[in-house]
Amino acid sequence: MKRIEPINQPEILLVDDTPEHIETAVTLLRQNNYRIRIATRGSAALRLMDRRCPDLVLLDVYMPEMDGFEVCRLLKGNEAFRDIPIIFLTSSNDEESIKRGFSLGAQDYVVKPFNVSELLARVNTHIKLKRQTQSLKEANLELDSFCYTVAHDLKAPLLSISKLAEYLEGDYSTELGSDGQELIANIREKSVEVVNIVNHLLEFSRMCEMQMHSEYINMNELFKDAYKELMQQEPERQVDFFMDGLPQIKGDAVMLKLLCLNILSNALKYTRHTHSPSIQVSCSESESEYIFSVRDNGAGFDMRYSSRLFGVFQRLHSKNEFEGSGVGLAISQRILKRHNGVAWMTGEVNNGATFFFSLPK
Ligand SMILES: Nc1ncnc2c1ncn2[C@@H]1O[C@H](COP(=O)(O)OP(=O)(O)O)[C@@H](O)[C@H]1O
Numbered sequence: 001m002k003r004i005e006p007i008n009q010p011e012i013l014l015v016d017d018t019p020e021h022i023e024t025a026v027t028l029l030r031q032n033n034y035r036i037r038i039a040t041r042g043s044a045a046l047r048l049m050d051r052r053c054p055d056l057v058l059l060d061v062y063m064p065e066m067d068g069f070e071v072c073r074l075l076k077g078n079e080a081f082r083d084i085p086i087i088f089l090t091s092s093n094d095e096e097s098i099k100r101g102f103s104l105g106a107q108d109y110v111v112k113p114f115n116v117s118e119l120l121a122r123v124n125t126h127i128k129l130k131r132q133t134q135s136l137k138e139a140n141l142e143l144d145s146f147c148y149t150v151a152h153d154l155k156a157p158l159l160s161i162s163k164l165a166e167y168l169e170g171d172y173s174t175e176l177g178s179d180g181q182e183l184i185a186n187i188r189e190k191s192v193e194v195v196n197i198v199n200h201l202l203e204f205s206r207m208c209e210m211q212m213h214s215e216y217i218n219m220n221e222l223f224k225d226a227y228k229e230l231m232q233q234e235p236e237r238q239v240d241f242f243m244d245g246l247p248q249i250k251g252d253a254v255m256l257k258l259l260c261l262n263i264l265s266n267a268l269k270y271t272r273h274t275h276s277p278s279i280q281v282s283c284s285e286s287e288s289e290y291i292f293s294v295r296d297n298g299a300g301f302d303m304r305y306s307s308r309l310f311g312v313f314q315r316l317h318s319k320n321e322f323e324g325s326g327v328g329l330a331i332s333q334r335i336l337k338r339h340n341g342v343a344w345m346t347g348e349v350n351n352g353a354t355f356f357f358s359l360p361k
């Protein structure tokens, strides 16, 4: 009789070339309701992965031809496999391998010969974590598309309200009298405000939904173009703009341009009342990432509230002081997240601010 497997029975790929280890692991995991596929070489593991993604990989360190580190490096470097947890199988005294495995992005390790309850506990934990992360991601996507739909559907009726108020004001102004006219002017002003908010929400959700097209980007040119564009809007301003040599990075040209525009427009805006405004774009690097910084000597902000900077519609300055909507940084952070980067800011009241962002090499 054909065995029916539950659809959500997790699948593990075991990559090992020692028959005793394979037997112990397979027996244990099958008993605990895992499906299991076996590869005795790195190249075979990669071929199996191409056919179907497992939920987790158990990866031996030492194998002929291609060792576990190389397999790990290839898997973590591939977008399709990056989120699959990898548990290294190492020998007890192999401190160096454990360190190297973690630095290549592995999630955990188990020492051979296996302690069965330890192996099972670690597998269970990482499968559970992966499933939770996956469902969080799906929930986020759903929320993004919900946000987009709501904003999109609100826009048309809001524009009608604004138009109707305009007609009312134009055609019935004498009947309305001065109090009525004032009320209508208020309605129009508020509806323009709401339409603006909705437009910003749409812009924000577009950054979550937009397809990415990755290519090599010259960050020097991107920042230079963005700065030029912004200065064309206020040509009378005198700003010292410095830029160090910036590297090429891989990313989406449209999104990264928007990122540069957002950061520089803030630097320009918040230096508007500064005596000799200056903006400096720099970059440093570590083994795995570039860290860009955009420093200005403007109004700065209070670091106590820095956790609010990246929230949608969150602002640390009032509209009277500096105009704005509070979505620029939220959009910037979205763009960076989609590039596997991180954004943060430092600042001090009346002593400038620096926007930092990291991008993987
Ligand atoms: N360069 C900067 N200097 C001082 N404050 C900044 C700077 N960049 C951002 N901020 C603070 O972060 C808040 C959020 O920025 P952002 O999302 O771009 O919104 P907006 O510029 O429309 O206010 C701003 O309201 C401001 O308080």
Ligand SMILES: [Mg+2]
Residues within 6 Å of the ligand: 262, 265, 266, 324, 326, 327, 328, 329
């Ligand atoms: Mg802004």
